[in-house]
Amino acid sequence: MPDGIWTRVEIGLNALAVDPAGLGGLWLRARSGPVRDRVIEALPALPLPLKRLHPSIGDEQLFGGIDLTATLSSGKLVERAGLLAEPAILVLPMAERTQPGLAARLAGALDQGTGHCLVAMDEGAEPQETLPEALTDRLALHLDLDALPWGQTERIAMDGDALAAARARLPGVRAGDKVLEDLTILAVRLGIDSLRAPMLALKAAKALAALAGNDEVDQDDLSAAVQLVLAPRATQFPEEEPDEDEQPPQDPPPPDPDPEQNQNDQDEGESQSLDDLPLQDILLEAAKATLPADLLANLAAQKAQRAGGGISGAGAKRKGNRRGRPIPPRRGRLDTGARLDVISTLRAAAPWQTIRKRESSFERSLHIRTDDFRIKRFEEKSDRLLIFVVDASGSAAMTRLAEAKGAVELLLAEAYARRDHVALVAFRGEAAELLLPPTRSLVQTKRRLAALPGGGGTPLAAGLKTALELAIQSKGRGMTPTVALLTDGRANIALDGTANRTMATEDATRMATAIRANGYPAMVIDMGQRPERSLKALAETLGAPYIPLPRADADRLSTAVSAALDA
Amino acid sequence: MTQPFPFSAIVGQEEMKQAMILTAIDPGIGGVLVFGDRGTGKSTAVRALAALLPPIQAVASCPVNSPSLDRCPDWAHLTSTEIVTRPTPVVDLPLGVTEDRVVGALDIEKALTNGEKAFEPGLLARANRGYLYIDEVNLLEDHIVDLLLDVAQSGENVVEREGLSIRHPARFVLVGSGNPEEGELRPQLLDRFGLSVEVSSPKDIDTRIEVIRRRDSYEMDYEGFMETWRPADADLREKIIAARNHLKTMKSDEAVLRDCAELCLALGSDGLRGELTLLKASRALAAFEGADAVSRAHVRQVAPSALRHRLRRDPLDEAGSTTRVGRVVEEVLGEPA
Numbered sequence: 001m002p003d004g005i006w007t008r009v010e011i012g013l014n015a016l017a018v019d020p021a022g023l024g025g026l027w028l029r030a031r032s033g034p035v036r037d038r039v040i041e042a043l044p045a046l047p048l049p050l051k052r053l054h055p056s057i058g059d060e061q062l063f064g065g066i067d068l069t070a071t072l073s074s075g076k077l078v079e080r081a082g083l084l085a086e087p088a089i090l091v092l093p094m095a096e097r098t099q100p101g102l103a104a105r106l107a108g109a110l111d112q113g114t115g116h117c118l119v120a121m122d123e124g125a126e127p128q129e130t131l132p133e134a135l136t137d138r139l140a141l142h143l144d145l146d147a148l149p150w151g152q153t154e155r156i157a158m159d160g161d162a163l164a165a166a167r168a169r170l171p172g173v174r175a176g177d178k179v180l181e182d183l184t185i186l187a188v189r190l191g192i193d194s195l196r197a198p199m200l201a202l203k204a205a206k207a208l209a210a211l212a213g214n215d216e217v218d219q220d221d222l223s224a225a226v227q228l229v230l231a232p233r234a235t236q237f238p239e240e241e242p243d244e245d246e247q248p249p250q251d252p253p254p255p256d257p258d259p260e261q262n263q264n265d266q267d268e269g270e271s272q273s274l275d276d277l278p279l280q281d282i283l284l285e286a287a288k289a290t291l292p293a294d295l296l297a298n299l300a301a302q303k304a305q306r307a308g309g310g311i312s313g314a315g316a317k318r319k320g321n322r323r324g325r326p327i328p329p330r331r332g333r334l335d336t337g338a339r340l341d342v343i344s345t346l347r348a349a350a351p352w353q354t355i356r357k358r359e360s361s362f363e364r365s366l367h368i369r370t371d372d373f374r375i376k377r378f379e380e381k382s383d384r385l386l387i388f389v390v391d392a393s394g395s396a397a398m399t400r401l402a403e404a405k406g407a408v409e410l411l412l413a414e415a416y417a418r419r420d421h422v423a424l425v426a427f428r429g430e431a432a433e434l435l436l437p438p439t440r441s442l443v444q445t446k447r448r449l450a451a452l453p454g455g456g457g458t459p460l461a462a463g464l465k466t467a468l469e470l471a472i473q474s475k476g477r478g479m480t481p482t483v484a485l486l487t488d489g490r491a492n493i494a495l496d497g498t499a500n501r502t503m504a505t506e507d508a509t510r511m512a513t514a515i516r517a518n519g520y521p522a523m524v525i526d527m528g529q530r531p532e533r534s535l536k537a538l539a540e541t542l543g544a545p546y547i548p549l550p551r552a553d554a555d556r557l558s559t560a561v562s563a564a565l566d567a
Numbered sequence: 568m569t570q571p572f573p574f575s576a577i578v579g580q581e582e583m584k585q586a587m588i589l590t591a592i593d594p595g596i597g598g599v600l601v602f603g604d605r606g607t608g609k610s611t612a613v614r615a616l617a618a619l620l621p622p623i624q625a626v627a628s629c630p631v632n633s634p635s636l637d638r639c640p641d642w643a644h645l646t647s648t649e650i651v652t653r654p655t656p657v658v659d660l661p662l663g664v665t666e667d668r669v670v671g672a673l674d675i676e677k678a679l680t681n682g683e684k685a686f687e688p689g690l691l692a693r694a695n696r697g698y699l700y701i702d703e704v705n706l707l708e709d710h711i712v713d714l715l716l717d718v719a720q721s722g723e724n725v726v727e728r729e730g731l732s733i734r735h736p737a738r739f740v741l742v743g744s745g746n747p748e749e750g751e752l753r754p755q756l757l758d759r760f761g762l763s764v765e766v767s768s769p770k771d772i773d774t775r776i777e778v779i780r781r782r783d784s785y786e787m788d789y790e791g792f793m794e795t796w797r798p799a800d801a802d803l804r805e806k807i808i809a810a811r812n813h814l815k816t817m818k819s820d821e822a823v824l825r826d827c828a829e830l831c832l833a834l835g836s837d838g839l840r841g842e843l844t845l846l847k848a849s850r851a852l853a854a855f856e857g858a859d860a861v862s863r864a865h866v867r868q869v870a871p872s873a874l875r876h877r878l879r880r881d882p883l884d885e886a887g888s889t890t891r892v893g894r895v896v897e898e899v900l901g902e903p904a
Contacts, residue, residue, distance in 0.1 A: 063661070104662050104703040111610060134703075134746070137605045180783060184776045193768045194606035198779050342673065343730065476753055478709065 005145065006153050008290070009039060011208070012141045012228045013156055017045050018166045018207040020089060020117035023140035023200060024110055027095075027131055029122040030145035036121065038153050039145070043089060045158035047167065048117060051088040055097040062105060087115030095131045096124035103132035110138050140200035142232035166210040173206045175217040182280050186226065190287060191236035201229040219279060223286035231290040238284055329374040344374035385421045385438050385479040386561070389467045391487035391527075392428035393458040403527070404486050406554025407561065408436075421479060423470060427463030429456030430497040434466055438474055457499060460491035460538075461507035468511060471520045482521045483542075484561055487535065488528030505534065512541040523564045525549050525557070572785055574615035575799035576792070577608060578778045579769050585852070586762040586872050587616050588803070590740050592810045592851040596844060597761030598741035600704070600752075600876065607766045608778070609744040613700050616742070617657035619800055621808050623696055627651045630688040631695040631735050640735045642686050656697030658690050658739075662706055669714055670726050671733070686733050691724045694739040704743030705752045712756055715741070719759055761844045762869075763876040765889060810854040817850050819861040826866050826900060833895045836877035845873040863900055870896050 016023055030036040043050060053062075064082030083090070090106070092098065098106075098120075109116050118139060124130045136142065183198040183205075192198075202217075205225035209217045329341040331348075349372040356367035390404040408422055424436035464485070471481035494503035495511075515522060522544035526535050531548045539546035547560050577584060586599045601609045625632040626639055627647040633639045636648055660669070671689035690699070699715075701707060707715075718724050724737040741760060745752070757763075769775050785792045824846065831841040846861075848869040853861045875888045 059665075101662060101706055104706050108661065108702060133605065174787075175783075177780065180779050181776045184779050185772055188772060188775065193604060195608075195768055195775060195778050196606040198775075199782055202779070202783060 004152075005143075005148055008224075008227060009143055009145070009153075010156050011224055012143060012204075013039065013042050013045075014158065014163070014211055015204050015207040015225075015228070016117070016141060017047065017158060017163045018211055019170055019203060020046050020048055021087065021113075021115040022203040023117070023207065025090075025116075025118035025120065025139040026141040026143065027120050027122060027136050027139045028143050028145065029124065029130070030143075030148075031123050031125075034150050035145050035148055035153055038156060039143075040091075042156040042158050043091070043119065045160065045163060046089050046117065047163075048087055048089045048115070051083050051090055053083065053090050053092045055092065055094050055099070055102065057083075057102065059105070062109075084109045084114070084116065088117075090116055090118045092118060092120045093123075095120035095122045095135075096129045098132055098135065100132055100134070103134040107134045107138055137194050137196055140204055140229050142229075144232070162211065165213075166207070169213070169215070170207060170210040172215055173209050173217065174215065175202060175206060175209075178279070179205070179217055179222065182222070182283060183226070183230070186238075186280065186283050186287065187230055187233075189238045189284070190230055190234035192230065192233045193235075194233075197230060197233050201225045204229050219282060222279070222283055226283045226286045227290045231287040234287065238288065329376055331371070331374060341374045341376045345372050348372040348374055383421050383479050384565075385423060385471075385474045385481040386565070387423045387425060387438075387467045387470055387481055387483045389425045389427070389432075389463045389483060389485045389487075391458060391460075391463070391489060392426040393456050394489060403554050403557055407557035410554055410558040421474075423474075425463055425466045425470065427459050427466070430459055430462075430493055432459060432462040432466040434470060438470070438479065457493040458487070458489045458491055459493035459495075459497070459504070460487065460489075461495045461504060461511050462493070464508060464511035464515060465495065468515050468518065468520075471515070472518065475520075482523070482565065483515060483544075484523050484525065484564075485538075485542075485544075486525045486527055486557075488526060488532065490532060490534040508538060509541055512538055516541065516543050523547060523561070525560065570618055570793060571614040572611050572782075573793065573796035573800050574612070574619045575803055576781050576785070576796045577612055577615060578781060579774050580608060580612065580766055582872060583609075583612055583764045583766055585869075586764050587612065587742075588807060588855060589848050589851040589869070590742075590761065591616070591620055591807050592855060593814060593847055594738075594740045596847045596851060598743070598759065600757070600760040600763040601742075601744040601766060602747050602763065603766030604768055605746060607768055609766060610702055613702075613742050613744060614657075617654070617698070619804055619807075620655035620657070620698075621804055621811075622652045622654050623656075624650055625653055625696070631692045631737070632656060632697070633736075634696075638736075640733075642733055642735075656694055658694040658697065658699050660690055660699055660701045660707075660711075662701075662703055664690070664711060666710065666714065669711060670718075670724055670728075672726075672728065673731055684730060686726070686731055688735070689724075691718055691737040691739070692735055695735070695737050697739055699739040699741055701741070701743045703745050704756075705745040705747070709753075712753060716755055716759060757876050758840060760876065762848060762872040764872050765875070806855065809857075810851065813854040813857065814850065817854050817861065818859065819846060819850055819853075823849065823861045823863065823866060826863055829899050830866070830870060830874065830896065831877075833899050834874055834878055834892065836874060841874055841877045845870060848873050867896055867900055 012026070016026055028036065028039060030039070060082070062082045062084050064080055064085055067078045067080035070078035070080075090109075092106075106118060110118060118135065120131050120135060120139065122131050130136075180198070180202065183201050187198045187201070202225070205217045205221040208221040208224055209215070212218075212221065214221075329344045345368065346366075349366070349368045352372075353367060356369075360367060388404060388408055404424075408424055421438045422436070423434070423438040426433055426435050464483075467483050467485075471483060474481050490501075491504035491508040492499060492501050494500050495507040512522075522539075522542040524535055524539035524542065524544050524546050526532055526546065526548045527550065528535075528548075529550050536546050545564050547564060549556065549560055574584070574587075583599075583601055586601075590596050590599055601612070603609060623632065624634055626634075626636060626645065627649045628643075628645045629639045630643050631640060632653075635650070636645075639645060667689065669689050670691055672687055674683075674685040674687040718737050719739075719741060722736060722738045724735055726733045743752075743760065769778065781792075827842045827845045827849070830845065831839075834841075845866065849861045849865040852865045852869055856865075858865070871889055871892045874892050878888050878891060
């Protein structure tokens with residue numbers, strides 16, 4: 001198989017046209033433009049109807065529902081089939097905006113074996129703007145065309161007759177046991193954990209063999225399949241030894257599965273025969289040839305996205321604590337995917353029945369008009385929780401605390417508009433204390449804030465720990481926590497309460513890492529006279545903005561926090 | 568209609584399989600939560616379970632699978648009063664499900680055409696006496712979760728909506744699967760699952776190859792593959808039925824109860840649900856193994872599944888809940904003999 005991205009695109013699309021359901025689909029990463037259009041032009045060669053989805057498509061459209069206009073006019077229940085009812089090529093534009101919920105529904109549809117095939121068109125601009133993993137894992141082909149100039153592309157040749165012949169041949173195509181083993185081992189060497197990958201590679205190889213008119217998968221088919229399916233999924237360069245530490249220690253695999261070993265130990269024999277050596281090597285070379293150069297950079301970006309728990313392209317969707325609560329219905333149109341409130345609709349229509357019957361030219365038991373339609377409405381809201389972690393240590397504590405208290409009050413005053421809750425954690429001496437549990441009540445806040453003492457060491461880690469626990473707890477209640485750290489000093493009290501600066505710093509870093517790993521946004525506000533370097537480092541560990549704010553008053557503080565929240 | 572992948576043909580994942588078998592023996596254990604990586608066969612296992620469960624006796628046209636005529640709800644229009652044998656219901660709760668479809672709702676067709684107020688049963692009715700399966704359970708909408716919690720608690724579905732006032736039994740075993748990277752599960756729902764297991768991709772090459780090989784032959788030679796594995800599935804079903812009968816006479820002495828209580832105390836699990844589940848699961852395991860009495864070894868074996876999800880979260884502990892349970896089990900029960 002010659003190199004060149006476009007050749008791979010061509011081969012991949014042909015494979016997809018042979019076995020669309022088996023391969024699951026295509027993850028096409030490319031901005032909208034003529035290059036992508038060339039790929040889309042080839043899609044009609046796939047043996048299924050094309051259906052276009054949208055990243056915010058509703059369940060009614062996906063799974064079907066009641067066709068109300070037809071139901072009302074015929075007086076019988078008329079169901080409308082959803083897009084997923086019949087096998088189809090589901091084309092999903094702007095796939096980088098897919099929400100986890102839709103991803104799960106589509107993944108379920110792909111799993112059910114009804115024969116769907118998903119073409120996800122990912123237009124992400126940043127590496128972390130991308131398709132959810134639930135889907136990428138299930139789509140055999142991953143193609144990245146972002147760097148491809150138009151000049152290096154050409155019309156994709158799709159030979160309908162050849163494809164039909166290949167589809168007829170496909171069920172009879174076999175692959176040897178050895179092939180299975182090679183693909184699985186290769187996937188491990190490339191650091192691919194999911195077992196779907198080797199399975200999909202096998203299917204791709206079979207489709208290509210069928211296309212070539214063979215009944216047995218040969219080496220070229222395999223190389224191509226490896227390039228199309230395995231190489232884009234690689235998480236490590238194959239030169240690296242597999243990570244021994246990942247083996248569960250209590251369960252050492254008896255026949256050493258170390259791939260290097262399998263490859264080199266020709267004397268052992270076991271399940272591996274001598275023939276394995278060349279094929280695996282050839283496949284490995286094929287994979288290497290197509291491994292993206294920025295493999296590791298991309299991985300880091302994806303990890304960051306996962307830790308953040310959101311899809312940046314879609315904006316952070318809030319999970320609401322009051323989501324989906326029904327609220328009173330109101331008059332509306334049915335074309336927006338809204339759900340009809342049957343009872344209210346009937347109630348609205350009832351008074352007019354006699355008049356309408358008199359006026360109507362045809363016999364019908366119920367006269368319902370568009371005006372009567374009442375739409376069900378659901379309330380979806382999420383409350384942000386702002387957790388202030390305030391340093392109450394040392395001599396400057398009193399003024400700083402006063403500012404923090406003022407800022408909390410100011411922010412709370414805005415809270416009704418912003419849907420924010422506020423909580424306050426103070427740390428001083430040897431420990432941290434939750435002074436104010438999440439609240440929106442100004443009265444309660446003022447009462448609690450009034451009596452806050454200051455002075456002592458700086459148990460930063462303890463403060464962060466309390467904040468983290470609170471964040472986890474409140475997230476469970478559906479809030480969206482953000483941690484705002486206000487301090488001027490460096491940590492000098494460790495988690496266990498001892499005055500050990502090194503340990504204290506270590507503990508603080510560990511807690512910051514934990515907060516970041518849990519995906520909670522944070523901000524660090526340095527209220528010292530001059531910027532404290534260790535705080536800047538801590539902000540980096542938290543992945544949070546660092547805001548130096550010497551001699552802040554409550555007003556400036558609340559403005560800075562608001563700005564950071566809206567950034 | 569092709570049958571799902573046979574349960575016995577699933578490679579490895581012993582803890583997950585054990586948990587599912589235990590709830591099949593004693594549904595009172597209360598469901599299984601399967602959390603883990605992608606492509607590890609979570610859904611495969613749940614769907615396979617359906618084919619494995621022993622059949623139930625039910626009134627043919629009863630919407631809630633009642634075992635006898637007098638137990639059928641009064642709103643049901645029975646068209647046939649015959650008692651039939653049917654597979655244990657396993658109902659899929661799709662993520663995008665609406666409240667109406669879960670609890671049931673006014674039958675719109677009857678309402679519009681005949682002006683009749685009839686009830687159209689929902690998924691909870693169909694799941695009665697069976698299993699309710701939720702894939703990606705951590706992505707389920709909150710208001711649906713609340714509904715499920717309510718019904719799972721009471722074993723009864725109460726519908727008060729659209730002028731209807733209806734109740735029917737809804738006793739089911741919850742089976743959920745999900746990927747923890749996509750979101751947390753609310754503690755209330757977490758607690759509702761009797762057992763929880765964590766699955767991960769096998770780390771050993773031979774196992775991985777075997778997984779791929781079986782999947783490939785299932786797809787390539789469906790008939791032959793099912794033929795090969797049908798006897799193993801049938802054996803397992805027989806063992807489950809035998810264990811159910813055995814369960815009634817299973818003894819559990821004071822020492823075992825004490826073990827369970829001490830374990831839960833040491834782990835600081837909330838409430839008494841942990842102890843109960845641990846005891847029930849141990850008893851089911853003992854019955855499955857054909858033992859005369861529950862022993863400490865049984866408790867030890869089911870402890871991780873029964874307690875893992877009941878730990879208080881400790882943000883500082885990087886070891887993970889499985890390790891923590893393991894540590895405490897060793898402290899309380901001593902090293903395995």
